[in-house]
Amino acid sequence: MSPTLQIVLLWIGFGASHVLLSSPRVRPRLVAAVGDRPFLGLYSLVAFAFFIPLVSVYLEHRHEGGWLWVVSMTPALTWTVYVLATLGVLLLVAGLAAPAPTSMVSRSAPPVRGVHRITRHPVIMGFGWIGLVHLVPNASATDVAFFAGLPAFAVIGCLHQERRMRAVRGPEFAAYLEATPFLPFTGRGALRGLAEIPVWVYGLAIALSAGMRWLHPGG
Numbered sequence: 001m002s003p004t005l006q007i008v009l010l011w012i013g014f015g016a017s018h019v020l021l022s023s024p025r026v027r028p029r030l031v032a033a034v035g036d037r038p039f040l041g042l043y044s045l046v047a048f049a050f051f052i053p054l055v056s057v058y059l060e061h062r063h064e065g066g067w068l069w070v071v072s073m074t075p076a077l078t079w080t081v082y083v084l085a086t087l088g089v090l091l092l093v094a095g096l097a098a099p100a101p102t103s104m105v106s107r108s109a110p111p112v113r114g115v116h117r118i119t120r121h122p123v124i125m126g127f128g129w130i131g132l133v134h135l136v137p138n139a140s141a142t143d144v145a146f147f148a149g150l151p152a153f154a155v156i157g158c159l160h161q162e163r164r165m166r167a168v169r170g171p172e173f174a175a176y177l178e179a180t181p182f183l184p185f186t187g188r189g190a191l192r193g194l195a196e197i198p199v200w201v202y203g204l205a206i207a208l209s210a211g212m213r214w215l216h217p218g219g
Contacts, residue, residue: 065141
């Protein structure tokens with residue numbers, strides 16, 4: 001089995017297990033049987049069982065297979081990719097600092113401000129955004145299989161999550177969905193949201209992005 005196919009199958013297993021375990025039919029039964037916290041532990045173990053091999057296979061076979069496109073990485077384009085990747089890290093950090101009601105750690109709908117004006121799924125969409133940006137300079141078969149999986153999982157996973165939450169959280173959650181954009185930077189309040197994010201979040205995001213850039217300078 002080719003490394004590219006292995007990566008694709010691991011992504012499918014990762015996404016399918018997330019959807020199955022959090023589905024309205026399976027999740028309530030498991031929570032009733034083992035409890036809420038043990039269920040979250042099981043959910044995490046299954047996720048790691050797919051994600052760790054997924055990352056391992058990619059790192060062992062990165063830049064392998066045919067190249068689907070070749071982009072000339074000029075200094076201007078390189079710095080554009082850096083800035084866009086930092087925006088993805090910003091979504092992650094801001095989403096963790098102010099959890100949205102679409103996250104597993106928040107149970108109420110806060111006022112829509114800050115990163116929630118940019119996307120109602122900042123953490124997951126942050127990962128998806130980073131994966132999408134990485135597709136510009138990384139276009140081998142294994143690169144595309146791995147990095148394209150991030151935005152694909154973000155969109156499919158978030159759509160499934162919203163469908164489940166609409167059924168269990170009532171009108172307050174539905175109102176939150178109506179007031180916030182699904183995809184990052186597609187709402188009218190995105191610039192206002194950027195202005196409302198605390199300065200320390202920007203500083204941490206820039207530091208993390210620079211640190212990651214330092215750890216893998218070769219792309």
